[in-house]
Amino acid sequence: MITIRATVESDLPHLVQWLMKGDILQWFPMLNQAEIEDNMRIWSAYSKLGASLTAELNKEPVGLALLYIQPYKKLAHQCLFAIVVAPSHRGQGIGTQLMQALMKHGKEKFHLEMLHLEVYEGNPAIALYQKLGFTEFGSQKRFIKEGPGLYRGKIMMQKHL
Amino acid sequence: MVDLDIRYTYVTDISYLKKWLDVQSMLHWFPMTTEKEVEDMVQSWMGMSRYGAALTATCEGIPCGMGVLFLMPYKKVAHHCAFMLLVDPHYQKQGVGTSLIKNLKHLAKTYFHLELIHIEIYEDNPILSLLLKLDFHEFGRQEGFVKEERLVLGRILLECDL
Numbered sequence: 564m565i566t567i568r569a570t571v572e573s574d575l576p577h578l579v580q581w582l583m584k585g586d587i588l589q590w591f592p593m594l595n596q597a598e599i600e601d602n603m604r605i606w607s608a609y610s611k612l613g614a615s616l617t618a619e620l621n622k623e624p625v626g627l628a629l630l631y632i633q634p635y636k637k638l639a640h641q642c643l644f645a646i647v648v649a650p651s652h653r654g655q656g657i658g659t660q661l662m663q664a665l666m667k668h669g670k671e672k673f674h675l676e677m678l679h680l681e682v683y684e685g686n687p688a689i690a691l692y693q694k695l696g697f698t699e700f701g702s703q704k705r706f707i708k709e710g711p712g713l714y715r716g717k718i719m720m721q722k723h724l
Numbered sequence: 725m726v727d728l729d730i731r732y733t734y735v736t737d738i739s740y741l742k743k744w745l746d747v748q749s750m751l752h753w754f755p756m757t758t759e760k761e762v763e764d765m766v767q768s769w770m771g772m773s774r775y776g777a778a779l780t781a782t783c784e785g786i787p788c789g790m791g792v793l794f795l796m797p798y799k800k801v802a803h804h805c806a807f808m809l810l811v812d813p814h815y816q817k818q819g820v821g822t823s824l825i826k827n828l829k830h831l832a833k834t835y836f837h838l839e840l841i842h843i844e845i846y847e848d849n850p851i852l853s854l855l856l857k858l859d860f861h862e863f864g865r866q867e868g869f870v871k872e873e874r875l876v877l878g879r880i881l882l883e884c885d886l
Contacts, residue, residue, distance in 0.1 A: 592798045598799070633755075635755040635761055636757045637755055637756075638869070638871075641869065702864070703864070705840060708801070708803045
């Protein structure tokens with residue numbers, strides 16, 4: 564049974580491990596361990612604000628999701644989020660449960676009215692976001708450079724809570 | 725049109741940036757509301773100036789506008805970046821913005837080898853027509869992005885190939 568709880572610092576090494584596995588980094592802007600560690604410092608800072616949730620199975624983290632709470636008052640009613648599910652636990656509904664918990668958490672703790680996301684073209688998670696009611700509001704064709712002349716686009720989606 | 729010079733931003737230009745942002749009507753175009761929020765933004769702007777990524781327009785030696793490239797920290801996305809622009813309220817509609825954008829594009833392409841630059845503006849910002857004139861095109865529009873008291877505004881995302 565999956566349980567969702569607030570992220571603690573000791574969950575973050577699991578996240579680093581998941582991001583280092585296989586080709587998962589193709590869906591993120593980071594390229595190597597140094598960039599992942601830099602990203603973890605940011606994740607940790609938001610986590611201390613209570614903006615990160617961890618999905619747990621048999622007392623082991625299997626997914627993390629983060630709200631990038633806006634630092635500006637005028638923008639504080641909405642924010643971007645990120646979600647990562649352990650490669651070994653994909654296709655088991657963990658992403659859906661984590662997303663539903665994140666939306667509820669955002670609404671209740673941070674009074675969010677809207678969530679938005681950035682996902683790269685070809686990412687199978689797009690189907691999940693559509694199922695959860697996210698709609699596209701923009702796309703940037705050359706966001707990721709995978710090699711000379713080789714790009715992957717970014718799609719931006721949002722949902723009112 | 726005024727007689728302009730464009731140079732790299734000096735750390736001492738910070739006082740001009742703060743002065744222009746102290747005009748309440750200017751803050752309408754930016755995400756900041758409070759003094760602390762302005763301070764954070766200005767520090768982040770000046771941080772980029774240390775990489776040579778910020779330009780200042782001067783008129784008779786006095787700063788009248790500034791622009792900054794927010795360089796990306798990750799290699800896969802290092803071929804593009806967002807930028808911001810601010811023109812002294814007394815020098816608006818005199819070609820300062822046009823000159824700064826042209827010079828930022830040149831700096832981005834020749835010095836940082838960027839392939840595109842992008843900007844986020846709020847939907848009622850009159851700079852939109854200038855950006856379109858300078859070859860920017862829209863790649864996204866998000867309704868309800870800004871809430872300023874009772875005013876709710878969308879954001880428009882624009883990019884330009886270099």
